Amino acid sequence: MPTFAYAPAPESRAVVDLRSSYGLFVDGEFSPAADGASFKTASPATEEVLAEVAEAGPADVDRAVAAARRAYDRIWSRMSGAQRGKYLFRIARIMAERSRELAVTETLDNGKPIRESRDVDIPTAAAFFFSYAGWADKLEHAGLGPDPRPLGVAGQVIPWNFPLLMLSWKIAPALACGNTVVLKPAETTPLTALLFAEICQQADLPPGVVNILTGGGATGQALVEHAGVDKVAFTGSTAVGKAIARSVAGSRKKVTLELGGKAANVVFDDAPIDQAVEGIVNGIFFNQGHVCCAGSRLLVQENVADDVVERLERRLGTLRLGDPLDKNTDVGAINSAEQLSRITELVQAGEAEGATRWSAACDLPEKGYWFPPTVFTGVSASHRIAREEIFGPVLSVLTFRTPAEAVAKANNTPYGLSAGVWSEKGSRILWMADRLRAGVVWANTFNRFDPTSPFGGYGESGYGREGGRHGLAAYLTTTQGDAV
């Protein structure tokens, strides 16, 4: 009997015309790093080098911050909100026009499935610009205090898991509020930020309002520590977030941090079970688990644990891992060799500590960085895989008996970014939502994002919110003191 095989249905790369090398985007133009340094960015799925990009050093950071300051003083902070907003609307439209190109580039550079970059990353990124564009001339109506004013120059550092989406979360509210920005994309995923720089050019955005500096950790550090920066916004690891919090101590820089997580996804015995299984899968295997809010700890009520795990494993058997450009791919490549080795190390620790490992039977491609969807059962709260952020497609399953125990276990972490609850009982959902210490609680759903919905963590998951009216507060000050 013929098999019911899905096609390799690869998205065409023809829509992408990458240059062989990219400079830094400062003051509206691309230029090489002052010291000529550069690095290569590669596809994690094939290890093919995609382009060479400039590596910004301290002199470049100086130049970019100065350009942002000039643009702030002379143009952007003086422009009416209505005019600023129109630039943002323009950007949103151009992003939509170039969405296919952006999606393919994102998938090439990041390794995520094209289905996700096409259906989630790029449309949501454009939506952030569209949504915040409308705020630009309505800031006094945001209820954040009298006479809202921009902060100045924002230094922004973003991670590699949602490159363009994180860029939009950072740049859209900053510009809407009248700030100018210097943004550093992640070292392994600089390309869509550079395409975004071209979009700024196409939109005729005044030079210096947006500056993009590519580079590694040192570039980011130089940026956030730069004396000319008034506002620091960072998304990334908790360790780096703490270092940033220390580095700005004693200054008047405002900071927002969106850091790691170890979210509990709590499944009660009265959950809508098929959707819960989908939610668990989406919670941890979406974007290869490279999601700070991933539902990496499954807390399932003991009386349905076996059933849920069985359904989960059956469902994982249908996940398709492979070429990220294939429209049928569910699980793409791990973003880097470094990340792969971290995942591998933690999974080995899980096995060594006595948890039971189950991995979906996937053929892993020979080239590139891959890890099969993996579930650990028999996990104790003290195991490393139950405490540390793995940032990969690895789920730890723990059980609970009562709602109070579920809450206690869910909250037993220094993090507090997100949580999930699955139950058909409304009052229990609300009871749980009240008690879970997390910035986002997804009830009977998981991993949903929207420009109007604030996102950000409790505790060591960072502070400040991105998205919605709350997201404006990070980029404004008012006469009642800093909006929070």
Added chain:
Amino acid sequence: MVSTTTATAPPADPLATAREIVGTSSLDEKSLRRFLHGLPGVDQVGAEQRAATLGTRSIKRESKAWALELAVRMVDLTTLEGSDTPGKVAALCAKASRPDPFDATCPPVAAVCVYNDLVGIAVRQLAGTGVKVAAVATAFPSGRASMRVKLADTADAVDAGADEIDMVIDRGAFLSGRYLQVLEEVAAVREQCVRPGGEPAHLKVILETGELATYDNVRRASWLAMLGGADFVKTSTGKISPAATLPVTMVMLEAVRDWRAATGAMVGVKPAGGIRTAKDAVKHLVVVNETAGEDWLDPDWFRFGASTLLNDLLLQRQRMASGRYSGPHYVTLD
């Protein structure tokens, strides 16, 4: 543990399995209600998202040819009009046994589905073709008749030689919570399907999901039909909109999947009404494959109740064979 035979003679005690699954020594309204309302709920938004995601799968060229062929073999070519005549049915039967007059390699469809007064002509027309005859019964489509009339209706069809009986459940009874009545009707019709000395007619139970309002009800009604002894659960009569939708089919496939896990027996699924394009049909097959598994990718376990779908499947077959887009004059009118 997987039963792959298509028809088993009803056991001496047709509701023995039902009692075991429900966990009661005597089936009554209370125990049924407790069981059906103890089934996991279905979250509408999540279910629809999952179905929509599956709908974006694209399948391989060779698989697509196979899928189109499979879809043709799964069609219950249907005419259920007050204006149906022996002539119309005869034409339909001709098309069912040789759907594409230009292509002898095109397989016949699974069945022809008609009202029971036209079963006789269909049986004669289809003799020796392997195409089954399905009859709608039990006061189709509303089901609003006495049990006596419904059973007589069924007996007529069975006596006339129908291979398959598509019955409707009493949605009024279901929605008002009279689950035992629905169960007993299904079981009684199932008994009526028995043909002395021959294979019993297969029983397809139409839930009329468009009237059930929620996916929770679709899931409960699916289980109720299976408890009553259904060989197939079927979405719709085609007389009510919405008829078959991808998420409804998915929820029913989840039910038969879970039924097999519980009993070891397979039950088929038939979406009917509203599936008009080959693309829709292939999306359904993707959902079958990912939800219930490839065991269900067989006309014995999955059917499309349709009339216009067949022509689109044929057009797409022609397009795949020739590499050209085809047109409506290259397929026959029903």
Added chain:
Amino acid sequence: MSPTAARRSASRRSGTDERVAVRKTYKLYVGGAFPRSESGRSYVVTDARGRFLANAAMGSRKDARDAVVAARAAAPGWVAATAYNRGQVLYRVAELMEGRRAQFVDEVAAGEGLRRPQAGRVVDAAIDRWVWYAGWTDKVAQVAGSANPVAGPYFNLSVPEPTGVVALLAPQRSSLLGLVCVLAPVLAAGNVAVVLTSTERPLPAVTLAEVLATSDVPGGVVNVLTGDTAEVAPWLASHMDVNAIDLAGAAHLDWADLERAAAENLKRVLRPAPTADGGEPTWDAVPDGPARILAFCETKTVWHPKGL
């Protein structure tokens, strides 16, 4: 009897059988009780002209540790109280302060070197500030929360929630009004507090603690430590079970160090307000909005599908 009055009566030595005043012992307030410092230490508190007022307890790092434990234990109850109830509790504090107005006036006048009418205005403002924040408790979620119109079939709601245990370095100069200005908003949101009082002017804070003890504020919700801010603050700043720190009273210290220590568990840090002279603000004006409440709130956003 207030310290000033006590001192006055003690100095009247004309009649031998004149009544000797009963002085007050100024202690810490931890977990609803008034212990001395576990260290056994005390220090001399003087009035603005350097005259002896009292020996105050010299809170230690272990007292701070105990206070954090007490605060953490009290947190679940306080956060679970309805906003309306918290408003009533805060209003009750104002009522009780009003009853002790004379004592507060005496202490503020002595400690801050104000004339009594000036001190009276300060105490009135402090009482009124409680009333102002009492009114905020059930407004802040409406003002700072939102129903978010996401592009999909979801109910999506954002609400502010208390951060948890907040360490408050109370203003050094404005020993009562400044304290109330930083404490009341923290309580209004549903947080619990560990307060380091003004080092040199701690007495009104202890009297406020006595008010709190007799009010409806549950024990442990507010813990008051007198002593040397510079000595104890680093322990609170680095404490991993403290969620936030208000550096209002640290303008004169190297608060960058405190902020650095606070980064270890990513405490929410409210820096000293910038002022023209680098000192502390006067706290006179009614705030422009609920910023100090929201400084110690987290926004929680809840999603739920809408379906049949």
